[in-house]
Amino acid sequence: MTKFSDLTRLPDARGHFGPYGGRFVSETLSFALDELEKNYAAMRDDPDFQAEFDYDLAHFVGRPSPLYHAKRWSDSLGGAQIWLKREDLNHTGAHKVNNTVGQALLAKKSGKPRVIAETGAGQHGVATATVAARLGLQCEVYMGAADVERQKLNVYRMHLLGAKVIPVDSGTRTLKDAMNEALRDWVTNVDDTFYIIGTVAGPHPYPLLVRDFNSVAGREARRQSLEQIGRLPDALIACVGGGSNAMGLFYPFVEDDEVAMYGVEAGGDGVETGRHAAPLASNAPRGVLHGNRTYLMSDAAGQVSDTHSISAGLDYPGVGPEHALWKDVGRVNYVAANDQQVLEAFRELTHMEGIMPALETAHALAHAKVLAPTMRPDQHIVINLSGRGDKDIMTVAKLDGIEF
Amino acid sequence: MNRIDQRFAELKAQGRKALIPYITAGDPGPEHSVGFMHALVEAGADIIELGVPFSDPMADGPVIQKACERALSKGTRLLDLFDMVREFRRTDTTTPVVLMGYLNPVERIGYDAFADAAAEAGVDGVLTVDMPPEEAVEFGPILKARGLASIFLVAPTTSNARAATICAHGEGYLYYVSLKGVTGSASLNAEDVASHLAPLREMTELPLCVGFGIRDGASAAAVAQVADGVIVGSALVNRIADSADDPAAIAPQLKAVLGEMRQAMDA
Numbered sequence: 001m002t003k004f005s006d007l008t009r010l011p012d013a014r015g016h017f018g019p020y021g022g023r024f025v026s027e028t029l030s031f032a033l034d035e036l037e038k039n040y041a042a043m044r045d046d047p048d049f050q051a052e053f054d055y056d057l058a059h060f061v062g063r064p065s066p067l068y069h070a071k072r073w074s075d076s077l078g079g080a081q082i083w084l085k086r087e088d089l090n091h092t093g094a095h096k097v098n099n100t101v102g103q104a105l106l107a108k109k110s111g112k113p114r115v116i117a118e119t120g121a122g123q124h125g126v127a128t129a130t131v132a133a134r135l136g137l138q139c140e141v142y143m144g145a146a147d148v149e150r151q152k153l154n155v156y157r158m159h160l161l162g163a164k165v166i167p168v169d170s171g172t173r174t175l176k177d178a179m180n181e182a183l184r185d186w187v188t189n190v191d192d193t194f195y196i197i198g199t200v201a202g203p204h205p206y207p208l209l210v211r212d213f214n215s216v217a218g219r220e221a222r223r224q225s226l227e228q229i230g231r232l233p234d235a236l237i238a239c240v241g242g243g244s245n246a247m248g249l250f251y252p253f254v255e256d257d258e259v260a261m262y263g264v265e266a267g268g269d270g271v272e273t274g275r276h277a278a279p280l281a282s283n284a285p286r287g288v289l290h291g292n293r294t295y296l297m298s299d300a301a302g303q304v305s306d307t308h309s310i311s312a313g314l315d316y317p318g319v320g321p322e323h324a325l326w327k328d329v330g331r332v333n334y335v336a337a338n339d340q341q342v343l344e345a346f347r348e349l350t351h352m353e354g355i356m357p358a359l360e361t362a363h364a365l366a367h368a369k370v371l372a373p374t375m376r377p378d379q380h381i382v383i384n385l386s387g388r389g390d391k392d393i394m395t396v397a398k399l400d401g402i403e404f
Numbered sequence: 405m406n407r408i409d410q411r412f413a414e415l416k417a418q419g420r421k422a423l424i425p426y427i428t429a430g431d432p433g434p435e436h437s438v439g440f441m442h443a444l445v446e447a448g449a450d451i452i453e454l455g456v457p458f459s460d461p462m463a464d465g466p467v468i469q470k471a472c473e474r475a476l477s478k479g480t481r482l483l484d485l486f487d488m489v490r491e492f493r494r495t496d497t498t499t500p501v502v503l504m505g506y507l508n509p510v511e512r513i514g515y516d517a518f519a520d521a522a523a524e525a526g527v528d529g530v531l532t533v534d535m536p537p538e539e540a541v542e543f544g545p546i547l548k549a550r551g552l553a554s555i556f557l558v559a560p561t562t563s564n565a566r567a568a569t570i571c572a573h574g575e576g577y578l579y580y581v582s583l584k585g586v587t588g589s590a591s592l593n594a595e596d597v598a599s600h601l602a603p604l605r606e607m608t609e610l611p612l613c614v615g616f617g618i619r620d621g622a623s624a625a626a627v628a629q630v631a632d633g634v635i636v637g638s639a640l641v642n643r644i645a646d647s648a649d650d651p652a653a654i655a656p657q658l659k660a661v662l663g664e665m666r667q668a669m670d671a
Contacts, residue, residue: 024507024534028585032561184586289508302513303509
């Protein structure tokens with residue numbers, strides 16, 4: 001038995017991952033979560049649902065995504081071989097669509113004509129708007145006003161897809177405020193609305209079902225590693241905001257004790273400056289936000305802290321509860337990469353491999369630059385290349401002093 | 405006997421219904437809150453719900469969101485609320501005070517430390533919006549050991565099976581949320597409320613109090629016909645917002661709004 005075999009038995013019946021997770025919501029939402037839990041439990045074991053999901057992943061999303069050996073970049077770092085799990089090649093350009101395809105099927109089965117979502121960088125919003133368009137569902141996406149400003153391209157993409165983007169002006173005007181507003185919408189329109197949460201956070205059963213839908217990437221990567229490398233990789237790396245792409249890659253390997261795992265949070269200006277979005281790497285206190293207990297950046301009075309990151313998608317003060325547990329039991333090493341390191345990694349991969357990563361994804365790449373040189377050339381790292389960088393061209397151009 | 409139970413016993417004996425105002429503590433500045441509490445009692449409050457300001461009030465509409473922002477911008481912390489209640493208790497030893505807010509500030513202080521401080525200050529009940537009874541397994545007994553009532557919400561969407569669980573865990577009173585939505589939402593239908601309260605009456609002896617959507621004497625009186633208590637928040641917080649720059653003008657307005665409700669309910 002492996003050291004970490006218990007980890008695949010979670011969450012418990014109430015959605016707890018050890019002390020984390022749970023269902024901390026106002027009473028109005030309890031019935032909707034009970035209903036979702038019941039529907040999902042039935043569908044999880046239903047071969048027809050799984051077949052429909054698999055079909056959509058193959059023919060709509062374009063799975064399986066390749067596992068690509070980044071030879072030039074590996075050679076230049078002078079250590080381990082780096083393999084990229086190409087989630088950027090999915091339809092809509094990121095891992096997010098794996099989850100929205102699954103949740104859209106749930107929404108359809110539940111008969112609700114309207115879906116809502118929160119989004120940070122806009123990738124989850126785009127992925128939600130995409131599946132809503134395909135199924136003819138009404139779609140509204142909440143997005144922090146600050147993020148609407150820095151991710152204009154994705155805002156327009158959602159508009160073209162027929163979704164309504166609602167800028168959120170409260171609080172810090174970023175992802176957490178978008179999630180507050182989406183929860184307020186849901187509590188008001190709970191009868192006809194399905195809330196498609198974009199990460200492995202939120203109240204039970206969301207962390208469970210988002211994990212399940214994203215795990216397809218890890219299952220493929222495990223199989224591809226055996227085929228292409230001839231064995232399991234020595235290490236996995238993924239960026240962590242809420243943690244859905246990391247969860248998707250890591251989960252199918254969680255009992256493989258010999259595979260080291262690194263979750264890379266947004267270090268912003270540097271964890272030591274306090275201006276970051278790295279609750280795990282900074283050892284933030286335990287707290288409750290958006291329906292679950294987790295590591296949560298907050299001040300001594302329990303007010304949720306402002307976060308800072310160059311990437312809107314990681315700009316969140318909490319993290320999925322299963323990651324919180326994995327930190328405590330030592331299964332995953334959670335580290336941070338700061339904005340400067342992230343930009344260097346973004347440019348390096350673009351130049352050396354012809355692959356332009358999302359700034360979120362570039363956090364994982366930044367840690368590969370640290371880790372790979374400490375390993376031997378016959379060792380292997382698999383990185384979740386969770387999204388493509390088209391949406392970030394404006395942000396990078398601005399830093400280069402270029403205005404379009 | 406807890407002050408809340410005492411108060412409901414008195415009201416029942418008098419054939420009257422409870423009027424329960426909510427204000428966000430520290431809005432528009434922590435120095436004003438105790439004065440507002442006394443003003444509310446003078447205008448006919450039976451119980452006071454004192455809101456703990458929070459950075460992310462997910463169940464609240466814009467009115468109380470902004471109240472939280474004003475209170476936090478003046479540095480109001482959960483610890484300051486204990487000082488406020490302690491000061492309030494110097495001259496008012498009978499009006500029950502319920503702290504209403506979100507879980508995170510309590511988690512940060514720690515359940516035991518919170519319960520000790522609340523009981524010592526003279527708090528009577530605690531309503532944590534994002535903590536249903538299933539998640540209160542640890543917190544509930546800690547409150548109970550200090551004589552603090554755990555007050556829970558029941559919503560229009562709550563099934564009878566869940567309502568029975570909530571009734572079994574609830575103390576003080578049940579807070580029935582009159583509509584699907586956030587605080588400060590539009591309208592309340594008294595008939596609809598009555599039909600939801602009927603099955604609850606079968607399940608519990610707890611007083612049934614109704615909040616969300618009560619904005620004037622007429623809606624307060626309509627709810628008082630069918631419930632044991634009327635909870636009013638945004639209608640008061642709106643008055644605070646209007647005069648946030650002129651705090652001296654606020655207390656008379658709170659008294660006017662609440663006084664009209666008291667009169668309509670007692671008529």
